[in-house]
Amino acid sequence: MNSRRASPPPAGKSPAASPSPWRGRRRDREVKREAVIRTAARAFNRKGYHNTSLDDIAAALEVTKPTVYYYVTNKEHLLFQCFLAGVEPIRAAFREVRDLELPARARLNAVLRHYGEAVASEFGWCMVRAEDQDLSPAMSRHIKALKSEIDQGIRRLIREGMQDGSIGPCDPKMTAFALAGALNWIAHWYREDQSLTPAEIAAAFVTVFEGGLRPRSAAEVAIRAPLRRRVRITR
Amino acid sequence: MNSRRASPPPAGKSPAASPSPWRGRRRDREVKREAVIRTAARAFNRKGYHNTSLDDIAAALEVTKPTVYYYVTNKEHLLFQCFLAGVEPIRAAFREVRDLELPARARLNAVLRHYGEAVASEFGWCMVRAEDQDLSPAMSRHIKALKSEIDQGIRRLIREGMQDGSIGPCDPKMTAFALAGALNWIAHWYREDQSLTPAEIAAAFVTVFEGGLRPRSAAEVAIRAPLRRRVRITR
DNA sequence: TAGAATATCTACTCATGAGTATGATCGAGG
DNA sequence: CCTCGATCATACTCATGAGTAGATATTCTA
Numbered sequence: 001m002n003s004r005r006a007s008p009p010p011a012g013k014s015p016a017a018s019p020s021p022w023r024g025r026r027r028d029r030e031v032k033r034e035a036v037i038r039t040a041a042r043a044f045n046r047k048g049y050h051n052t053s054l055d056d057i058a059a060a061l062e063v064t065k066p067t068v069y070y071y072v073t074n075k076e077h078l079l080f081q082c083f084l085a086g087v088e089p090i091r092a093a094f095r096e097v098r099d100l101e102l103p104a105r106a107r108l109n110a111v112l113r114h115y116g117e118a119v120a121s122e123f124g125w126c127m128v129r130a131e132d133q134d135l136s137p138a139m140s141r142h143i144k145a146l147k148s149e150i151d152q153g154i155r156r157l158i159r160e161g162m163q164d165g166s167i168g169p170c171d172p173k174m175t176a177f178a179l180a181g182a183l184n185w186i187a188h189w190y191r192e193d194q195s196l197t198p199a200e201i202a203a204a205f206v207t208v209f210e211g212g213l214r215p216r217s218a219a220e221v222a223i224r225a226p227l228r229r230r231v232r233i234t235r
Numbered sequence: 236m237n238s239r240r241a242s243p244p245p246a247g248k249s250p251a252a253s254p255s256p257w258r259g260r261r262r263d264r265e266v267k268r269e270a271v272i273r274t275a276a277r278a279f280n281r282k283g284y285h286n287t288s289l290d291d292i293a294a295a296l297e298v299t300k301p302t303v304y305y306y307v308t309n310k311e312h313l314l315f316q317c318f319l320a321g322v323e324p325i326r327a328a329f330r331e332v333r334d335l336e337l338p339a340r341a342r343l344n345a346v347l348r349h350y351g352e353a354v355a356s357e358f359g360w361c362m363v364r365a366e367d368q369d370l371s372p373a374m375s376r377h378i379k380a381l382k383s384e385i386d387q388g389i390r391r392l393i394r395e396g397m398q399d400g401s402i403g404p405c406d407p408k409m410t411a412f413a414l415a416g417a418l419n420w421i422a423h424w425y426r427e428d429q430s431l432t433p434a435e436i437a438a439a440f441v442t443v444f445e446g447g448l449r450p451r452s453a454a455e456v457a458i459r460a461p462l463r464r465r466v467r468i469t470r
Numbered sequence: 471t472a473g474a475a476t477a478t479c480t481a482c483t484c485a486t487g488a489g490t491a492t493g494a495t496c497g498a499g500g
Numbered sequence: 501c502c503t504c505g506a507t508c509a510t511a512c513t514c515a516t517g518a519g520t521a522g523a524t525a526t527t528c529t530a
Contacts, residue, residue, distance in 0.1 A: 029506090048368040050285035053487055066490080067508050075488070105448055133283040161448070168450035174439040175448075181420025182413040189412065204409040212447025213340055213396070213410075215403035264476090288517055301520080302478055310518070 033071045035061065038122060041082040045125040045191065049079060049134060079130055080139050086127025087146050089118045094153045104161035109206050111157065112179060115150075116202030119186045128187040151176055179209055268306045270296065273357060276317040280360040280426065284314060284369060314365055315374050321362025322381050324353045329388050339396035344441050346392065347414060350385075351437030354421045363422040386411055414444055 039060050043052040054075055058065045072078045093114030097107045119128055132140035154176040161167025182205060196204070274295050278287040289310055293300045307313045328349030332342045354363055367375035389411040396402025421436060431439070 046368075048366060051368050054489085055487075064509055065488085066510090069489070070507065108448070131283060133281075133286050158448075165450060167448045168446055170443060170446070170448075171439055174436070175443050177420070177424065178417040178440050178443045181418070181423075182416040184423075185412070185416025185419055188416075188419075201409070204406055205413050208405060208410050208413045208447075210447050210449050211403055211405070212443075212445050212449075213343070213393075213402045213405075214445050214447070215400060267477095289519085290517075299479055300518085301480090304519070305477065 029071075036068055036071045037078065037081045037085060040078045041085065041123050041126050044079065044082060044129075045122065049126075049129070054078075076135055076139060079126060079134065080143070082123050082126035083130040083143055083146075086118060086121065086123035087150070089121070090115050090150055091146075093118075094150075103164050103166035104157050105166035105210075108154070108157040108161060108167070109210070111154070112183065112206055112209065113199075113202040115180070116183045116186060116205055117198040119183050120190045120198035120201060124187045124190070128184045151180065154180060182209075264306075271303055271306045272313065272316045272320060275313045276320065276358045276361050279314065279317060279364075280357065284361075284364070289313075311370055311374060314361060314369065315378070317358050317361035318365040318378055318381075321353060321356065321358035322385070324356070325350050325385055326381075328353075329385075338399050338401035339392050340401035343389070343392040343396060343402070344445070346389070347418065347441050347444065348434075348437040350415070351418045351421060351440055352433040354418050355425045355433035355436055359422045359425070363419045386415065389415060417444075 036057070040052070040057050043057050043060060047056075054065050054068050057078075058068045061068070072081065090111075093111045097110050100107055100110075102110075118124060130143055132144065135143065155172040158167060158170070158172040158175055162169060162172075183202075186201060186205075190198075190201070271292070275287070275292050278292055278295060282291075289300050289303050292313075293303045296303070307316065325346075328346045332345050335342055335345075337345075353359060365378055367379060370378065390407040393402060393405070393407040393410055397404060397407075417440060418437075421440075425433075425436070
């Protein structure tokens, strides 16, 4: 019922930032394979995994479905590849930061910034939303392991921060969940609201995480707070 | 390829906390309708919207598909009803808190606590994950409006908090996104990790939001921080 | 107790979409 | 310039799952 192939080749529909390496069939295998992944990621991002058919992806690449299958084994692997493309920068961030001579909070912030940018990237949605429900047990395990690695990495940095004093006392597990959750959620709204760049968003979030809601001087609250508001104590 | 239907009626699979009102056919229309919704929510929560067929839901209720259709118009409406069941407590929280004579931060915290509990509830997943991609334009608009209402409510409380001094200066929009995102994400991991009750989680999160990462006295950091860590400045 | 609702089931239709069998075609090396 | 393998398309198969048509059974009411 909906979009199915656009016969006239350059119909000017999707600007297609990368003009797709399918113009004549030279052997740039790897390039094409990556184009498939990226195109799939974009489609998943826009319409969701289950609402995207491999015909859709093929059409976006101006080829047919068997061609797509020539580059990936099946839809599930395709999602998995998108996931990998999404997490890799995050794992890289951990590696980059691992040996820096900085207090743990600074290292954590750096990781979180990269994390946020990754989530706002093309592959962010796939990474964040790759659910075990849609995957075979094997893939599910694999993905879960990678996610867990990241989670543990964050917790470790939090613990280190509590030790070196750069992070206040807190529950590492819950705090890690809160931080990662806030960042993961970017994938849900960034599509609609691109008023900031990924880097700006990541920076803004880190600022929020840093300070929390409480004003710097706790005294100030007591002075100015309870004066206004209509009455009626509910219930 | 994976799990599909359990033929033997009471195979003792899901304990079914509520023993389903289908025992003889008295007219408890509304009760049954709600049972359908709740059962659907549980199924969506466990296997995802797209991996749950109406046959599955019917089987869980020990009836057949047409019976389910007797109570809901279609799958989409079913998801929508689950969504409504999920958001309603949150909207109620805003109403409850609206006229309290408390600093805005306290009111915000109360809302966030209810929010967190709602997300960890049976309907949390449906509420959080009801995507416009899976819904008709009309429903999508409706859901988006409700989500926006909540978002705006949080932003307003943040702004009020900045005015009455109970909340430190920040960007209300980004802060609201961060808070809501962290809470929304609970729906993703609470299924697997139920080591805490929803109330405990909500409380823990609010604590994190309150203080942020920075230690209470900023001075302490400078003293203890930069002493340890192996070398190698990456890149 | 005879309809009239109300509630549920059996047995379909129909569209979609993943995945494939098989054959055409292109481009490069001999 | 001819063959062989790498690419790609046509034209399928097949399972699944949403939604429905048309009984049938049960309860309520007059």
